[in-house]
Amino acid sequence: MSRIRIIFFVILGVILLQACGGGSTPKPRGYFRIDFPEKEYQLLDSAHYPYRFSYPTYGTLVNDDSKIAEDYWVNIDFPQYKARIHISYKEAQNRLDSLTEDSRTLAYKHALKAEAISEKFFEDPEKKVYGMLYNLKGNTASSWQFYVTDSVKHFVRGALYFSVNPNKDSLSPAIDFFGKDVVHIMETIEWNH
DSSP states (O other): OHHHHHHHHHHHHHHHHHHHHSSOOOOOOOOOOOOOOOOOEEEEOOTTSSEEEEEETTSEEEEOOSTTOOTTOEEEEEGGGTEEEEEEEEEOTTTHHHHHHHHHHHHHTTTTTEEEEEEEEEEETTTTEEEEEEEEEESOSOSEEEEEEOSSSEEEEEEEEESSOOOHHHHHHHHHHHHHHHHHHHHHOEEOO
């Protein structure tokens, strides 16, 4: 009887090892689900700035205090998502060509990492706002950039940044979500003076 038990346990052990050992597939890498707030906007309408626009209520508008910041530069921070929309302003008088070329250069600086860069011309003749929107696909430091101008006096440039290593797979939902905010800001810019 003990010999039958030994044979039984040996066969059972072989069956279990065969069942556990072959052809298992590793689980694909997963990413945390990100819950985003409802889209809602508020107006930056201050006589202090030469421009005004609508920006997300879930963002915090702060003056840019970096070493290279100039007058009227602001950031819209989203600390929970490690995201920032940077807005810079320059007077365009007699240098519009160089400002637009600088913006184009800054967008295409990411061409080595980008899988594609699309450009979309923007114009609102009623508000005298003209510009370009850049959407950079791939593992780039900035996925959305734009500039707008009145072609005479004002020039505003915007860019979306994340304070994490670029990874298009994990950042894709956030890039899409905040990209809509970048487009909204660009489309709502008006001039104060």
